[in-house]
Amino acid sequence: MQWTGLNELREKFLSFFESKGHLRMPSASLIPKDDNSLLLINSGMAPLKKYFTGEVTPPSRRVTTCQKCIRTPDIERVGITARHGTFFEMLGNFSFGDYFKHEAIAWAWEFCTKVLELPEEKLWVTIYLDDDEAFDIWTKEIGVSPERIVRLGKEDNFWEHGSGPCGPCSEIHFDRGEKYGCGKPSCGPGCDCDRYTEFWNVVFSQFDSDGKGNYPPMEHPNIDTGMGLERLACIMQGVDNLFLVDTMQSIMKHICRIAGVQYGEDEKKDISLRVITDHVRSTTFMIGDGVMPSNEGRGYVLRRLLRRAARHGRLLGIGRPFLSEVAQTVIQENKDAYPELEEKKAMITRLISVEEESFARTIDQGMQLLAGVLDKNESRVVSGQDAFLLNDTYGFPLDLTKEIAAERGMTVDEEEFHRLMQAQKDRARAARKNAGADAWAGEADALDGLPETDFVGYDRLETPAALLGILKNGERVSTAAAGDEIALVLDHTALYAESGGQVGDMGLVFNDKARAEIDTVQKTASKVFLHHGRITQGTLTVGDAVNVENESARHLSIMRNHTGAHLLQAALREVLGAHVEQAGQLVDDAFVRFDFTHFSALTAEELQRVEALVNNVILEDIPVECREMPIDEARKLGAMALFGEKYGDIVRVVSVGDFSREFCGGTHVDRTGKLGLFKIISESSVAAGVRRISAVTGLNTLRLFNETNALLHNACAVLKVNNIEELPGRAEQVLAESKEKDSAIQALSDKMAVARLGGLLERAETLGSLQVLAAQLPDADPSTLRTMCDRIREQSESMVAVLACVNGEKANIAVCVGKQALAAGLNAGKIVREVAKLAGGSGGGRPEFAMAGAKDTAKLQEALAAAKEIIAAIVK
Incomplete structure (x- = not known):
């Protein structure tokens, strides 16, 4: 047993199983494909589930992988202990109806003892309670002493998730020595102490559970193994935890x-x-x-x-x-x-x-929010709800909340905080449990026995076909008549099925006796196309000969937009840089919506450059070439793959000269000139680091120009100019006149406010050495309140003024505090919050000036009447 690096261990494992006839498959993406039961791939077998269930034929009956995995149920424990981590790699060898227990056990032992040279005296084996077959293989064929084999129950040595393939398993443990043990006489594999490390689990999937306690045997049992690469590295490197x-x-x-x-x-x-x-x-x-x-x-x-x-x-x-x-x-x-x-x-x-x-x-x-929580808190205890909000929404740690609160002599309701945290964990745990129960749930068996649909629509708009299946209300039927909503399965089709961001085609399926209008086409994981629509004439019967006809005008518009998306991505990479990657797209007959990785809004100049690049390629009328080729050859050509997508050995590559080359299964025009023109209509943010561009091509560009032209002519009519060229100047003139009038109105309002000021100040009441004024001003607006407050602070340092006005269904309240009043401890922000609260409002601001809004105008006078008491309480 020699020290071995993690990367070397990975290669040793995969090479070993390649020598045993296994196909080495690359790790699948952490993003599950066609699997809504998982948020992220969390095990080695997760990407292979459809091979186990038989929904998809595996590329080989023997497969080996090292799969990237993410598990986050114990995220709060990561770092606290040296055991927990969120990312790990899972080594595995898999048999899909090929070899079974004898080979799986023998190869596991061979790899451990011959390749890794682990000392046999440190290895222990666990098996399921009544799995005598595995016991005999381990003892009679492998030669492991019966004393080193431990039988454990269903919780430890039977792998099952809801319904579907399941079975007993056998685990290999490494004895780290007495110093890691608990000292109990019963200490052994399966004990909770750190002595025995389980590092390889070999699952014998030999039953097909119905989820109700029935376990009929599978005709072709499978092997599913998993060995944590980091855990194996800990053993081979003689360290206590993955961080070493x-x-x-x-x-x-x-x-x-x-x-x-x-x-x-x-x-x-x-x-x-x-x-x-x-x-x-x-x-x-x-x-x-x-x-x-x-x-x-x-x-x-x-x-x-x-x-x-x-x-x-x-x-x-x-x-x-x-x-x-x-x-x-x-x-x-x-x-x-x-x-x-x-x-x-x-x-x-x-x-x-x-x-x-x-x-x-x-x-x-988060710091500002916490300051607000502390400012308005009268109980001297920060609620668990506030602390949880800070932690969950702003990533603000409880320890920091407690520390800042303590500086103000306050505490945090930790009991409520932990209760809310636990409730969140319980919800997450329940979600994971439900996901696990559905892990083997496949598609309905309504399509069983139907072959993969042959798509011929890359170069044809119509084709003869045989009707192989009819689905009505989710069930297979033999016939369907006019008025029925159906999904048709054909042996051939010229209609594209929704995928890769491109919408499904529309069209007709018909013969001389019946007609069905197809609204969209989708395909299953088994590549069976479902033509969804409605029978409008006659009756269709399984076995009928039919014709399939694409709605050509819509289909051609989709093709233009899809080719436009490829040109757009290439132009973005040239203008912005090689970090640009497709992060999603929608291609239909109206426009293309393209999401891409970038970290700031595009400038007007950048958008113009992108648009010009695409249109130059269109005007050059470059051929668009679509070819199928081995994936390695495609990569050598520099073809771009969809971010995070998994591809087969043969891929389809769409090339536009040397300008663009991408993996793509969509439909495209044969020359760029057929796009006509490309026009960007919007650019926006989707998420942090992801931008979105929407654009149009072909006749949609002409439609956009016509609509824009009509708007410009309408604007000319409204602004009374004769031609479009005069429009910008006239718009600037109208805007300047409007601003001038607004300024004049505001100046007049300010003069009127100042004229009122003398009478208002006479209404102020005395509060010790201070003057308090609370009044509602008719025909005022927020700007008037602000001006009045500025004048009051200029004229009286001892004045505290609370002024209000009503505009429609909403009230505005302004508070100003003079210098002498500030020195007495008054704060405009605190005062306005308390006054506004009485009228169903809220607000804040600086110590010398603050404003608030209030919804309940009926209670405004009551709030103003309470202002003096609020101010007096603060002074005390």
């Missing part, structure tokens, strides 16, 4: 250099080092697979991890954004196994920087 593994140490040491600290010298700092190490690793891989920060779903997981890492950077005393620097070490350590990290390096590091800088502003907002 070689690749993790490289990341942690980089953080230590930035922070100027050493791991192992201070437990609090060690916690922060572990949090940052794990979370930067996780977020680097997540962004590399196309996860973008957001406030929901997997994007929220990413954002939460980044913010937690950034906060712990502050706790280490790092006063600047630094996570993107650490991400470069993550990429360096993993780029050989995951080359996409190096390919996406610029985008990954830039996005992390943007998010960290955004969090720096967010945490400042």
Whole structure:
């Protein structure tokens, strides 16, 4: 048993199983594909589920992978302990109806004892209670002593998630020695202490559970194994936890250099080092697979991890954004196994920087919010609800909330805070449990036995076909008649099925006896096309010969827009840089909506350059070539792949000369000239680091120009100019005249306000050495209130004025405090909040001046009447 690096261990495992006839498949994206039961891939078998259920035919009956995984149920424990992490790699070998227990057990033992040279005397095996077959293989064929085999119950050694394939499992444990044990006589594999480390689980999927306690045997049982790469590295490197593994140490040491600290010298700092190490690793891989920060779903997981890492950077005393620097070490350590990290390096590091800088502003907002909570708090206790909001929404740690509150002699209701945190965890746990129960749920069996649909629509708008199936109300039927809503399955079709952001085609399915109008087309994971629509004439019967006809005008518009999307991406990369990646798109007959990775709004000049580049390519009338080729050949040609997408061995590449080359299964025009013209209609933000451009091509561009021209002529008519060229000058003139009138009106209002001032000041009441004025002003607006307050503060340093006006259904309240009144401890912001509260409003401002709005105008006089009492209470 020799010290072995994590990257070398990964390669040893995959190479070993390749030597046993397994196909080495690359890790799937962390974003699940066609699987709504998972937020993120969390196990080695998760991307392979449809191979196990038989919904999809695997590329080989023997497969081996090293799968990237994210698990976040214990995120709050990461860093607190040295055990917990969010990102890990799962090694696995899989059999889809090929070999079973004998081979799986023999190869597991061979890899452990011959390849890794683990001492046999340190290895223990667990099996399911009544799995005598596995016991006999381990003892009689492998030669493991019966005393080193432990039988455990269903909770430990039977793998099952809801309905679907399940079965007993056998685990291999490594004995770390007595010093890690609990000392109990019963200590052994399965004990909760740290002595016996389970590192390989071999699952024998031999039953097909119905979820109700029935376990009929499967005709073709499967093998599903999982071995945590980091856990194996701990054993091979003789370290206690994953943070001491070689690749993790490289990341942690980089953080230590930035922070100027050493791991192992201070437990609090060690916690922060572990949090940052794990979370930067996780977020680097997540962004590399196309996860973008957001406030929901997997994007929220990413954002939460980044913010937690950034906060712990502050706790280490790092006063600047630094996570993107650490991400470069993550990429360096993993780029050989995951080359996409190096390919996406610029985008990954830039996005992390943007998010960290955004969090720096967010945490400042949290500080302001906390200050507001403390200012208005009379109970001297910060509610658990406020503390939870600060933590959950702003990433504001409870410890910091407690520390700041203590400086003001206040405490935090920690009991309520922890109750709310627990409720959140319970909701998350329930969601995970439900997801697990549905993990094996596949599509309805209504399509069983139907073959993959042959799509011929790349170069045809119509085709003869055979009607293979009819779905009505989700069930297979043999016939359907006029008026029925149906989904038709054909052997051939010229209608494109919705995918890759391109909408499904519309068209007709008909023969001389019947006619069906198709609204859209979708396809299943098994590539069976479902033509959704309604029968408008006659009766269709399974087995009928039919014709399929595409709605050509709509289809051609979609093709123009899809080719336009490719040209747009190429132009964006040329103008903005290679970090631009597609982050989503919608292509229909009206427009193309293209989402891409970029970190700031495009300038008018950049938009013009992008638009000009695309239109130049259109005017050059360049051929658009679509070819199928091996994926390796496509990559050598420099074809761009969809961010985070997984492709087969053969891919379709769409090329526009040397300007654009992308993997794409959509439909396209054959020459760029057929786009006519390309026009950007909007550019906006979608999420942090993601922008969106909407654009039109072809006849839609002409329609846009006509609509814009009509608007300009209408504006000319309204502003009474003869031609469009005069419009900007006339608009500026009208705007200047309007501003001049507004200024004159405001000046007049100010004069009237000053004229009222003398009478108002005479109504002030005495409060000790201060003067208090509370009044509602008729025919005033917020600007008038502000002017009055300025004049009052100029004329009287001892005056506290509360002025109000009503505009429509809303009231406005202004408070000003003179210098002498300020010295007496009065604060305009506090006063206006208390007064406005009595009229159903809120507001705030500076100590000398503040404003508020109020919804209940009927209570305005009551609020003004209470102003003197409020001020008197503050003075006391």
